[in-house]
Amino acid sequence: MSVYLQCLSHTPLVGHVDPAPEVLAEVDAVVREARQRIARFAPELVILFSPDHYNGFFYDLMPSFCIGMAAHAIGDYGTAAGPLDVPRELAEACAAAVLEAGVDVAVSYRMQVDHGFAQPLELLLGGLECCPVIPVFVNAVAAPLPSFQRARLLGEAIGRFTRGLDRRVLLLASGGLSHQPPVPELAKVDARMAERLLGGGRNLPADERAARQQRVIDAARAFVEDPHSLHPLNPEWDQAFLDLLVGGRVAELDRLSNADLSRLAGRSTHEVKTWVAAFAALSACGPYRAEARYYRPIPEWIAGFGALSARPVGQADA
Ligand SMILES: O=C(O)CCc1cccc(O)c1O
Numbered sequence: 001m002s003v004y005l006q007c008l009s010h011t012p013l014v015g016h017v018d019p020a021p022e023v024l025a026e027v028d029a030v031v032r033e034a035r036q037r038i039a040r041f042a043p044e045l046v047i048l049f050s051p052d053h054y055n056g057f058f059y060d061l062m063p064s065f066c067i068g069m070a071a072h073a074i075g076d077y078g079t080a081a082g083p084l085d086v087p088r089e090l091a092e093a094c095a096a097a098v099l100e101a102g103v104d105v106a107v108s109y110r111m112q113v114d115h116g117f118a119q120p121l122e123l124l125l126g127g128l129e130c131c132p133v134i135p136v137f138v139n140a141v142a143a144p145l146p147s148f149q150r151a152r153l154l155g156e157a158i159g160r161f162t163r164g165l166d167r168r169v170l171l172l173a174s175g176g177l178s179h180q181p182p183v184p185e186l187a188k189v190d191a192r193m194a195e196r197l198l199g200g201g202r203n204l205p206a207d208e209r210a211a212r213q214q215r216v217i218d219a220a221r222a223f224v225e226d227p228h229s230l231h232p233l234n235p236e237w238d239q240a241f242l243d244l245l246v247g248g249r250v251a252e253l254d255r256l257s258n259a260d261l262s263r264l265a266g267r268s269t270h271e272v273k274t275w276v277a278a279f280a281a282l283s284a285c286g287p288y289r290a291e292a293r294y295y296r297p298i299p300e301w302i303a304g305f306g307a308l309s310a311r312p313v314g315q316a317d318a
């Protein structure tokens with residue numbers, strides 16, 4: 001088998017609150033080049049690590065990790081809606097292998113996913129059903145959260161599973177880097193919002209969906225005016241995180257507590273655990289070489305926005 005890795009920040013604010021044209025063009029080029037590398041690699045299977053934002057996973061039953069045996073994107077913020085092409089038997093084999101390896105992942109035969117999954121599939125592969133994909137949810141917003149170490153062990157177990165496949169496997173991770181958009185916290189919200197977080201927020205009616213999105217859009221506009229209206233982005237932390245991935249030192253993150261990460265870089269920065277899982281999966285396939293590193297803090301998108309690719313040492317350019 002051969003393997004390629006692409007990590008990319010997501011943001012549903014694209015097209016809603018956009019940065020200067022030069023910045024947009026720069027990000028477009030980053031995404032276009034990633035899409036071209038992926039097209040040359042011609043993946044036969046995608047394993048996509050992504051968080052959720054209280055669209056598919058709620059506090060009525062919140063797993064740390066969940067592998068989808070079938071999945072459907074809800075189409076929030078104008079991202080693609082509809083089914084993903086999940087190869088069910090392969091997803092079942094993947095879940096069985098991960099459980100066998102000692103990581104107690106949940107499974108879903110009706111997984112709902114949001115922009116976290118839909119955006120990278122659209123941008124990097126051209127749509128939700130362009131390539132068979134095993135979706136892997138990583139809880140990055142609903143405290144208590146899994147640790148960096150567990151995200152790494154999940155990734156390693158999935159990497160060992162993919163190593164045994166006779167296919168070209170693309171590892172994708174979606175989310176991060178430092179950021180803290182206004183995502184509600186169960187401990188702090190009123191009874192009405194708590195009911196949403198407990199599961200009442202599933203399949204929101206159109207007007208409530210629009211109001212929810214507008215709150216995030218308004219917060220982005222305010223953040224551009226005042227970088228202290230939300231937890232500030234942390235480019236220094238983001239670059240140090242990228243350094244660790246490039247240097248093959250992802251296990252060093254085991255020492256970073258969830259509370260410290262939230263304090264340093266914002267509560268949604270836990271989305272970077274998708275990157276950790278993807279890099280851990282790649283590292284289970286041998287030594288790797290990172291390439292195409294990109295980073296820019298983009299307040300309009302409430303995102304420390306980054307991209308990073310990697311392939312095994314000795315695996316030829318696709
Ligand atoms: O809709 C939401 O609840 C959050 C949306 C959102 C905003 C900025 C960066 C993100 O990564 C993100 O997911």
Ligand SMILES: [Fe+2]
Nearest residue numbers: 010116175271
């Ligand atoms: Fe997100």
